[in-house]
Amino acid sequence: MKIGWLADGVGTPYGAELDCSAWLEQKPDWAEVVHCPAWKRPPADVEAFVVHNCVRYDSRWIGAFGDRPVVKFVHDAWITGSPVLRRWLLDNCSLLMFYSPTQFEELAYSCDAGKVVYVPAAVDLQRFRDAALPSRWGNVFVGRLDPAKGVTAAIDWALVNGEPLDIYGDGPAAGHIGRDSLPGGIRFWGRVDYGAVPGILGGAKRFIFLPLVQEHYGRVFVEAWAAGCELVVNGAIGALWWMEHDRDGIARSGELFWGGIKEALC
Numbered sequence: 001m002k003i004g005w006l007a008d009g010v011g012t013p014y015g016a017e018l019d020c021s022a023w024l025e026q027k028p029d030w031a032e033v034v035h036c037p038a039w040k041r042p043p044a045d046v047e048a049f050v051v052h053n054c055v056r057y058d059s060r061w062i063g064a065f066g067d068r069p070v071v072k073f074v075h076d077a078w079i080t081g082s083p084v085l086r087r088w089l090l091d092n093c094s095l096l097m098f099y100s101p102t103q104f105e106e107l108a109y110s111c112d113a114g115k116v117v118y119v120p121a122a123v124d125l126q127r128f129r130d131a132a133l134p135s136r137w138g139n140v141f142v143g144r145l146d147p148a149k150g151v152t153a154a155i156d157w158a159l160v161n162g163e164p165l166d167i168y169g170d171g172p173a174a175g176h177i178g179r180d181s182l183p184g185g186i187r188f189w190g191r192v193d194y195g196a197v198p199g200i201l202g203g204a205k206r207f208i209f210l211p212l213v214q215e216h217y218g219r220v221f222v223e224a225w226a227a228g229c230e231l232v233v234n235g236a237i238g239a240l241w242w243m244e245h246d247r248d249g250i251a252r253s254g255e256l257f258w259g260g261i262k263e264a265l266c
Contacts, residue, residue: 001030001031001032001047001048001265001266002032002034002043002045002046002047002048003031003032003033003034003046003047003048003049003050003261003265004034004036004042004043004046004048004049004050005024005033005034005035005036005049005050005052006036006038006049006050006051006052006054006057006061007020007035007051007052007053007054008038008052008053008054008055008056008057013194014144015075015121015217015219016052016053016075016076018121018122018194018219019075019121019122019219019253020052022122022124022253022254023122023253023254023257023258026122026254026255026257026258027258028258028262030262030266031258031261031262034046036049038054038056038057038058038061041064042064046068047068047265048068048069048070048071048265049065049068049069049070049071050070050071050072050073050261051070051071051072051073051089051093052073052075053075053076054081054085055080055081057081057082057085058082058084058085059082059084059085059088061085062084062085062088069094069264069265070089070092070093070094071093071094071095071096071097071260071261071264071265072089072090072093072095072096072097073097073098073119073257074096074097074098074099074103074104074107074216075099075216076216077106077107077108077216078107078108078109079108086109087109090109090110090111091111093115094115094264094265095115095116095117095260095261095263095264095265096111096112096115096116096117097116097117097118097119097257097260098116098117098118098119098216099118099119099120099121099216099217099238099239100118100120100216100217100238100239100241100242101118101238101241102214102216102237102238102240102241103214103216103217103238104116104118106214106216117256117260118241118256119253119256119257119260120217120222120239120242120249120250120252120253120256121217121219121222121239121253122253122254122257123219123222123223123226123250123253125222125226125250125251127198128198128201128202128223128224128226128227129226129227129228130198130202131198131199131201131202131203131227132202132227132228133202133203136203136204136205136228136229137203137204137205138164138165138166138203138204138205138206139158139163139164139165139166139204139205139206139207139208139232140165140166140167140168140200140201140204140206140207140208140229141154141155141165141166141167141168141169141207141208141209142168142169142192142197142200142201142207142220142224143168143169143209143220144169144170144171145167145169145170145171145172145173145174145177146171146172146173147172147173147212148211148212148213149171149211149212149215150208150209150210150211150212151167151169151171151173151177152173152212153210153211153212154167154208154209154210155167155177155182155186157208157210157232158185158186158208159183159186162185163185164185164186164187165185165186165187165208166187166189166200166204167186167187167188167189168189168190168191168192168197168200169190169191169192170190170191174188174190174191178190197220197223198223198227201223201224201227201229202227202228204224204227204229205229205230206229206230206231206232207220207221207224207227207229207230207231207232207233208232209221209224209231209232209233209234209237210232210233210234210236211234211236211237212236213236214236214238215236215237215238215239216238217237217238217239218237218238218239219239221233221237221239221240222239222242222250225243
């Protein structure tokens with residue numbers, strides 16, 4: 001089956017982009033993926049569509065879909081992008097995919113729960129397990145430096161408990177954190193490549209993740225768990241649902257993703 005793949009590209013790959021890349025690598029033989037940029041009408045022989053982050057796509061794509069089946073993966077809170085296209089996708093998709101029931105429950109828009117399935121983020125767990133060291137030290141925060149993602153709460157945790165903290169990441173709070181007069185035990189290292197994250201987590205004793213708003217999944221939480229960190233977290237993490245209800249499913253992201261698409265489209 002020839003599948004049109006709609007996904008916004010970004011300069012820095014975050015969770016959605018990492019997941020898309022991993023799922024493409026796990027593509028089954030029955031699926032042929034055709035990348036569909038926002039500015040170009042898809043080829044006529046595309047049989048179905050899978051829509052990821054789609055801020056750059058507008059309501060003209062409704063006509064481009066025609067009567068072909070569409071699957072939508074909701075990677076975030078979906079507060080940006082064309083409201084007309086969003087409403088059409090929610091009403092007309094063959095299948096809606098979410099990272100967790102927590103994310104679905106937080107969705108601000110109504111949709112048919114009967115066509116919703118859950119797929120965990122595509123994390124190479126073995127890569128993080130292999131990085132776990134027998135001797136570990138310190139506390140880390142790794143992730144996007146947005147206060148909503150919990151970096152300021154992690155700093156507060158370190159200040160309250162008199163603990164050291166190493167901060168890795170980039171984002172809107174990076175400038176302020178980099179300029180602040182942090183105590184000696186709290187160090188800001190800035191952005192690191194994703195390839196360095198297993199080693200950082202594998203050598204840390206604790207991972208501090210206290211998001212201030214609901215995390216639809218929180219892949220770095222799963223990465224830290226796989227790397228053997230002690231977890232200092234709160235309940236605002238969608239991946240906790242998988243930990244509590246289907247821990248084995250965390251390792252089956254690609255199988256669940258493509259299996260759901262095949263059932264919906266084939």
